[in-house]
Amino acid sequence: MELDRFDRQLLNLIQDDAAQTAERLAEQVALSPSAIQRRLRRLREQGVIVRDAAVVDPRKVGRPTFFIVSLQVERERPELLAQLRTWLAAQAPIQQVFYVTGEADFVLVITAPDTETYDGLMARMVADNPNVRRFTTNVALSVVKQGMTIPVPLEAPG
Incomplete structure (x- = not known):
């Protein structure tokens, strides 16, 4: 799919705030609200926009x-990795899973209300996935930046 400058502007704007109305977006992109709605529908249908989500303050919902x-x-047999990926993807406290190079095979970002809850999740992971050799944990002392925004250049690359 070819993205033009308007599509790219829209993608940047809705990543910042997906709740903006077509009218508000139209003011920023210089298209009509109906053109904005058509473009957003096409971007969703073609899988460029995967989903819309609300960003929740974890402290206010008991997941600090x-x-x-x-x-x-x-x-690293394919069937064992597939089983682990499926298990990891099904766990709500696991926010992100990256299959990576280096010493680790996966890097996970997990949120939990406390260490006891985290320990329970990890005990289940090891019990349910005998292919897990080991894991190391870093506890975030503070969050400096958190986001899922993919910067979209306004001009097509190359």
């Missing part, structure tokens, strides 16, 4: 602690 986990597996 973030754990960054480096996970090593015993064997």
